């Protein structure tokens with residue numbers, strides 16, 4: 413038995429240390445917004461924030477998340493409303509099938525946390541998650557828009 417801090421709440425989890433964090437988050441804690449794609453650390457669909465850093469939860473053991481703050485897509489919005497990235501995603505009408513999108517937004521959240529005003533090159537370099545629907549242009553536009561919204565709110 414261990415405890416994981418997910419989206420600001422402590423979750424007692426009955427998992428072996430080497431269980432992929434993705435399964436603990438989805439199947440044991442019930443946050444199903446985080447998706448399984450490749451399972452080998454390539455696509456980014458399973459991205460969560462671990463102490464603010466983008467982390468592929470499919471290749472991260474539960475033991476590596478102990479004592480750290482885990483944020484999933486469900487943890488981005490607050491009582492005040494949607495996260496600037498979620499607002500921008502809606503404005504730019506980004507998703508097609510939607511499967512990769514929670515991972516994309518988490519990748520963008522890590523980027524904006526590290527760098528609230530990323531250049532075009534920085535956005536292109538950091539947004540490396542795969543999207544089989546090819547929504548890359550919309551994702552790029554939405555990250556730029558989210559930076560504007562976030563800047564206006566701060």
Ligand code: FES
Pocket residue numbers: 447448449450451452453454455456457458459468469470471
């Ligand atoms: S499912 Fe984790 S990187 Fe693809």
Ligand code: FES
Pocket residue numbers: 507508509510511512513542543544545546547
């Ligand atoms: S929106 Fe379909 S995989 Fe990205």
